[in-house]
Amino acid sequence: MRSLADVQPSIALGALDGRYRSAVAPLVDHLSEAALNRRRVHVEVEWLIHLTDAGVVPGVRSLTADEQAALRQVVEDFGAEDIAELADIERETVHDVKAVEYYLKRRLDTIVGSDSDGLGELIHFGCTSEDINNTSYALMVRGALEQVWLPKARTLVEQIAAMARDLREIPMLSRTHGQAATPTTLGKELAVLAHRLDRQLRRLSQQDYLAKMSGATGTFGAHAAALPDVDWPQVSRAFVEDRLGLTWNPLTTQIESHDWQAELYADVARFNRVLHNLCTDVWSYISLGYFAQVRGQGTVGSSTMPHKVNPIRFENAEANLEVSNALLDVLASTLVTSRLQRDLTDSSMQRNIGTAFGHSLLAIDNAARGLAGLDAVPATMAADLDANWEVLGEPIQSAMRALGAQGVPGMDKPYERLKELTRGRRINGEDLAEFVKGLGLPSDVEARFLEMTPRSYVGLAPRLVDYLDVSSPS
Structure with missing residues (x-):
């Protein structure tokens, strides 16, 4: 069998330099x-x-x-x-x-x-070599983050925020522990994720990029020996801050300590984890039929089942986020340790920074493309809500508690009474209406609950989307 290693042009070993x-x-x-x-x-x-x-x-x-x-x-x-x-x-x-x-x-x-x-x-x-390397890596990581990764991430978060605003009024059954729970809106749930992601981007936008220029063990030893009358810390600081636009670190060993890198990678990894959460949630909503995937004619969803459109963008994103975080985590944990005044583990480790960012960037691209191919299906969400009238047990017993605290008679044991009606069985609107009429509620409260449906019981969810403060990417 012919060796593929000999093929020209050279074949990429990794997916980032090949398929992606x-x-x-x-x-x-x-x-x-x-x-x-x-x-x-x-x-x-x-x-x-x-x-x-x-x-x-x-x-x-x-x-x-x-x-x-x-x-x-x-x-x-x-x-x-x-x-x-x-x-x-x-x-x-x-x-x-x-x-x-x-x-x-x-x-x-x-x-x-x-x-x-x-x-x-x-x-x-x-x-020393590390004077050149640490300043170079600081400039490289800053450039990659500010010019490539952050703009892509901001665009994705704005895309999610726009979806949240568009879908703010669409009622949806919540699921806590996998069970039917208090209804929400699809837009509010997307707003939660956009808010979490945006918070990490705000942290990253304030990142410091530290650097040193102080010789073999951070003492300016050779500098001072050669030219003892020069204020070398000031020369170094002016170079790092004024020439390179970085933050000067005056106290180092041979290496800049890399703590800022660990902080940055932890924040990127946290963004990745929240995005992973979004991907798994959207995957679940697709499975429930709350989102329909829109494909162009001629594309293939499954090689054997013509009806299928698989949520591959979100699955691809999940996998790449996990690879990215595996690298970011090991970078963050390894780079903060250096034996005595210097060892070389950081040199080999930092050559994986590009791969870590690459898998994250690929995941962002897949998530954005996946979200762009979704249409909400309100009818499916409405059908789910109509099949779960028991979720109205919560507001009824809460109202009874408030009335009981105000001295209204007949409001005793509201939780237990609603539990007996709803736990372990399905009820419909007629069952609930009959139950409400027998509670002895004040007429205005009774009327409110007779009009309430699972679709209308979304609390302040639509209004909460207004708290989403995600600005459009510049």
Whole structure:
């Protein structure tokens, strides 16, 4: 049998780079290995410009505006040839960050010419690899979250919120513990999920992205030894905050502690879990017939049963959310621990960030497509309500309790009387009306309950949708 590993172009091992590539492709610009190298080049360029602009090293000239622009253009133009060149250098150095340093020195020679020697020594000056990596990952994760994941997630939440508002008046039988319970509206139940999801997005929008630039063990040891008169913490802080737009962490070991990453991944995972809850609920509503799935002609629901339209978008989303959370959870738990001043587990672990976000993004895409293919079926919900008049036992006994507390005679043991009527058996509207007439209720209360039906007993559910404060995505 021919080896598929030898087929060209290369076949993707994972589903994200194969079957689902189109849904997750935007993340490649932020969380791929090539994106990591591009960010490393970016950080090294900005560090060189920062050091020369600040006049940190006596006797070293500043880069001209044209030279700075040319160096920044190296980052902008970073592509296939640069990726290949870096790979060639890394085969010699067997060190990815050192390869970036040598790659950038070549570019500096081209840009600056014979004057590059002194400037070239300021590339990676005072840095440990983790200075470059932690700043790069902070920029990468921020870009992936703010430019790709959050916009997709916000669009999905707004889609759910719009459905909630449209369906706010549609009465629906609730099910608690799988049993018929106090009616609600379909829109109110969707509003609950939209509200929960939006809360996580608000948390994520306030995320801090911490970074350090302080040398081999976070002490500025090499910096201070080489140039003891420089205020290195201030130089570092200005670089991290003003040049990169990140939050400076002054107290670290060789690595930035990654606590902010753990916090972020926990919030994304929580969003995923709420979305998983939405998918399982909508799947159940489809099973009950409360939603009909709308398909174009010619699409296949089942390979053998022509009548079926399977809720595959929601099932696909569930699976991808579970894979995403497995990765996010291990990232959050592992990255906060580093042996003494440094070990390398975080380096391998962080290479899975893109996969974790990819499966979440794919799930968001599937959920959105699934929701877009649904039509509510009020008639089915109404039939369910009409078959469960016993749910009106709750408001009747509650009214009797209130009347009894006010001293109205004959209102004793309301819960027990309604339990005897409703528990373990079905009743219809006539049964309930006969029972209500025999309770001795005040005439206005009796009239109210004789008019009440399971369809009308939705409390304030439609009005509660107004509390949903989900703004349209920008």
